[in-house]
Amino acid sequence: MKIATYNVNGVNGRLPVLLRWLEETAPDIVCLQELKAPQEKFPEQAILDAGYKAIWHGQKSWNGVAILSRGELPREIRRTLPGDPEDVHSRYIEAEIGGLTIGGLYLPNGNPAPGPKFDYKLRWFDRLHAHAESLLAAGKPVLLTGDFNVMPTELDVYKPESWVDDALFRPETRAAFAKLTAQGWTDAIRTLYPNEKIYTFWDYFRNAFARNAGLRIDHFLLSPQLVPRLAGAGVDKQVRGWEKTSDHAPVWIELKD
């Protein structure tokens, strides 16, 4: 079973790219981030026609997350991260599909740092810690995936020294990610490829993709029950080179049944 995550950066603006990628790579389950579309503007029919049933949590202009499945409709468990009723950003959606619990997330960017946006990022991380702990405590197979907006280590940045003050790489951010994984989560890509430079995002500036000036910020965190099932992982890097493409590439893992 192939499970993918893809920050599309506008689900309607990227629809041709998204549909081509679905057609060419046929993942079984897909988590999308940055829909940038209100609830009623999600392209449900086009996704259905492509063979996927979906649940989503939209928002005008920004954020927005979805879970797509080739088989059964994802059974939605929640569409917000617990812990702050005042937080109206659509950044989390959780579902069960065939006995697997999947949390799809779009962690706040947090720039500029320091500042209120960075404070929000760290608070969001605190809430994720709390919820992730409860997911582990249930003892079931769980996958947390999406755009974490964190490069976990220096290996995950093309030029670490120029990113140390950025909200995606500051010590507080890396510490928050390390604290999360220390609960018992496995970073799937890094476990399979411990020493390789693997990027999932290249910004639109300065010809970043052509220079491979990338970041690894889209992740798969596996609960202990899933680790023995991990059979492969990769980045569909070619998609980043297509016309009208997102600044992220799709990322995927393969789980044995």
Add this chain to the structure above:
DNA sequence: ATGTCGCGCTAAGCGCGA
């Protein structure tokens, strides 16, 4: 500091977030 995008507002560029 800049660079490049999509989206919303509103009808063409601009502000915002990334």
